[in-house]
Amino acid sequence: MVAGETSGDLLASRLLSGLRPHLPNADIHGIGGPKMAQYGFRSDWPMEKLSVRGLFEVLAHYREIKGIQNALRDALLLERPAAFIGVDAPDFNFGLEAQLKLAGIPTMHFISPSIWAWRGGRIKKIARAVSHMLVVFPFEEEIYRKAGIPVTYVGYPLAEVIPMEPDVAAARAALGLPASARVVAILPGSRMSELKYNSVAFIEAAKVLAQRDPSIRFVVPMAGEKQRAYFLELISKAGLADVPIQLVAGRSHEAIAAADTVLVASGTATLEVALFKKPMVIAYKMMRASWHILRHMGYQPWIGLPNILAREFVVPELLQDAATPQALADALWSQLSDDALRSRLRQRFTDMHHSLLRDTAQESAQAVLQLIGKRLT
Template identity: 40%
Template sequence: MVAGESSGDTLGADLVRSLKRRYPNARFVGIGGPKMIAEGFESWFPMEALSVMGFFEVIKHLPSLLKIRKNLIKRLIELQPNVFIGIDAPDFNFKVESVLKSKNITAIHYVGPSVWAWREKRLAKIKQAVDGVLVLFPFEPDYYHRYGIPVKFVGHPIANQFPEEPNTSVAKQRLGFSVDDSITAILPGSRMSEIERMSDVYIQAAKKLAIIYPAMQFAIPCVHQKALERVQQSINSFGKGLKIKLFLGQSRDVLEACDQALVTSGTATLECALMKKPLVLAIAVHPISYWLMKRLATTQWIGLPNILANKPLVTELIQENATADKIAFNMGRLVVDTQLRERQVDAFRHQYHQLKQNASELAADAIEEWMKK
């Protein structure tokens, strides 16, 4: 098994537990993190060596990454394992899987790449590399079936981290708000490029909202200190007089405490839906990135709640539409339109139950089946 980051380590640890129940004498080797190691996994290389993000960072570390991969493949071919499971980290794992499959070692990829969002034609190459793919979303298998790739939907493990129903009152008090306060969460993203681009616009939108709803308060979880300082800069410039609290981390607490949320795209939209909170999505990216994404996109939406619902459930304000005026208008509508709120929350409850599966057991079932083949 190879996991490249902490989310993969969590998936890997759960999967090791499930497979150990079926195969008590099994040996698990490769690259993993502390959670996998705690389950008896032998990590031949530190997982941190694979946790490299961004084009230039990858280029800088490329020689060491290639050396690790070469050594890993050599050791695995010598060992001849029953199965290899690459957990996410597609740039690293698909090459390993391809070589091992050519040596008649069952190769499985856990967490399908986002072919449903862009570059679906990658699946032609993926077919050559793997004996099966484990996917997290219920709409994904159709893409793999079109290319004749064995696939199994196992659910999204993140759903297990969210309550059946949020305890909004307790969460508000935990963050220092009153139970009766109207709280709008603003989730500005995890990448500094997103925060730089959107922070000023979000605060300008909050200022306009506060004119319509003077009692409204705002909560912003910031991924790290640098992000917090950049958001504070926007508040100093555009948000004087706003009732606003910044938090270092604590995005789950903020989501549970809020009544509605303004969210950048990505996993945050899914987390918001799993917490059953009405939301508006607003994002602008670099014009060249947007042009490329538009050309390569395979869905008409970018928010996961809309993709899961297969309809425009949540308002998406993209590029030139992501203005302070339009954000404030759509957030204001979300505050007062009871039917719109209920429609979103009902759909989010359905999505929660769709994604909350026993992922590691379903994955172990599929692995067992593909190994036997």
């Protein structure tokens, strides 16, 4: 198995929670994180080596990442595992899966790339690489069936983990936040490249809000100590060390649950925020050269998963030059100030939550066991 970042580690752990009881003695290894390790997963390389986003950012680390891919490929071709499962990280995993599948090793990919949002031509590449696709959104099944790729809809794993009615009071108590305060959670991303481009604008937005209402509390979860140190370095260099933010180690779900609204970098975290029924402002910045290329590759108007699932802009998206501190602060302030809007979003996200509920652990485990020729007992 290969997962390339924090969200992939969490998603893969859900699959492993269903699979491990049926394969208690299997050697499950590759690249992954601490949540996968809880189910006896052995990581051959640190997961952080793959946590790079953006065309030019990846190029800067290309030699190292390609070296890891080649070394893992060579080891697996010798080992000939019962199956290889790539968890997200499509640019790394599809290349690896294609070579393994060609050699007769069954390959599964967990979580479809957003071929329905951009780069739709990838379906042919996926067909060459993947023996079986696990998808987390119901509309994705038809796309793969039409392309002749075996597919199973397993539901969105975090729809089972996140409660239908989050306990706001308990989350605030756990984080030491006042029960009656207005709370903004800020999630600039878990990748170092995301922190590089998002952190300063996000914290400058917090500074604007704090000037409007000094009682607002800001909570910023960090994925790890390396991310925390880099984040603090970035905001210190930008002269923002005095902005009253509360950094927490991990605990992103508690931070989201405690919040009245969330400023979140585009990605899977946006859907987590929706499952917590929270208003959000989706924002994203990246290297300018990457942006000029990627902005022409989309063929639908949304990038945030809640908006894509809703097929409309239910929450604002502010990207690249539009993601100014003032614009971010204004959008967050509107959500903090509009009780009717928060109520509408809560209902919309509750309906979305119900639509994504399946027994993901068992559905995905059954698909894996069928792929390797075993049955659930």
